Amino acid sequence: MHRPCDESALAVAADLLVRDFMCVRADEQVLITADTATDTVAVNALLNAARVQGAKAGVFVTPQLPYQGSLSDPYISEPLAAAVKSCDVWLDLTFPYMGGSHAHDEAMKTKRVRSLLVADLGAAGIQRLFGAVNFDSLFALQEALDALITSALGKECRVTCQSGTDIRFTIGKTVTKKLRKTDQPGTYTPPGSAVIYPDIESVRGEVVVHGAFHEYMERLVEPFRLKVDGRVREISGGAGSRSVMERALKRAGRGEFGSVIHFSHGFHPAARFTGESFIEDIRVRGNNAIGLGIPWWLPGGGENHPDAVVLSQSMWIDGKQIVRDGVLVAPEDIARLEQALTS
Secondary structure, rough: OOOOHHHHHHHHHHHHHHHHOOOOOOOOOOEEEEEEEHHHHHHHHHHHHHHHHOOOEEEEEOOOOOHHHHHHHHHHHHHHHHHHHOOOEEOOOOOOOOOOOHHHHHHHHHHEEEEOOOOOOOHHHHHHHOOOOHHHEEEEOOOOOOOHHHHOOOEEEEEEOOOOOOOEEEEOOOOOOOOOOOOOOOEOOOOOOEEEEHHHHHEEEEEEEEEEEEOOOOEEEEEEEEEEOEEEEEEEOOHHHHHHHHHHHHHHHHOOEEEEEEEEEOEEOOOOOOOOOOOHHHHHHEEEEEEEEEEOOOOOOOOOOOOOEEOHHHEEOOOEEEEEEEEEEOOOHHHHHHHHHOO
């Protein structure tokens, strides 16, 4: 369901996304990909913002893909695959998304395309994530958190939540980077979430899941639990949602549940957990998107993985508490950045 939003506020947010964040210029080719379930108000807002910049912009609408990543390859048409290689800026509003597909990989090989995974953000979500916050202040916090995680390579991280999550792992190497001004080729995601890559063999504990992107985004009526010991060993609870997650995990993991690929920490003050947008839900303050499946650097890996969403987490790095019930409490300078952003 796509909720109504303030048209003028949406126009401001779309302008910031296109002009300021994605650095679209008058001489550039802009492609917006959408599917038959995409919020057309969001598509039109981004198209109009690109046209205001004088860019040559177009929209390609495809039937909704059943799966994301390389699992979507059989469903991506040749004209669509050709289009994503022939632009400077690609705003992908498909969900499940094309990131990690063969078409996406070929677009990245051109060393020309700047791609933004907008995915299932509707008009109201774009308005909140890009228009309802001081973007420079948000990015200052983004960069500070990313630097903290990068500097913690090899240290132990513990994540808990009041519902019973308690999991530990060794922090691995950072492999992605967000830019304040997205003027370099590559694939990017909206700010507001800091990603943590673990040493996958080190992950041990239990995760209580309140939301999931398996075959679609769902806010769970009954949480399910994941037991992890190097790999995901068991799923329990969750009523009917458990069977969908099991199916998605085995599809992405070549018949097995796979491993934990990433953790994250959401800190966007305007994001809302509605169960209707994966991209927005995982950026809610204190939410953690836990990617499950085969790591991208192994055969069969990539953006095929389902994600589990943990709410209002607490986090320790090297024994020092960084997050308490979703709120950043240390280091002091980072906590001050969040306080200023939310005041």
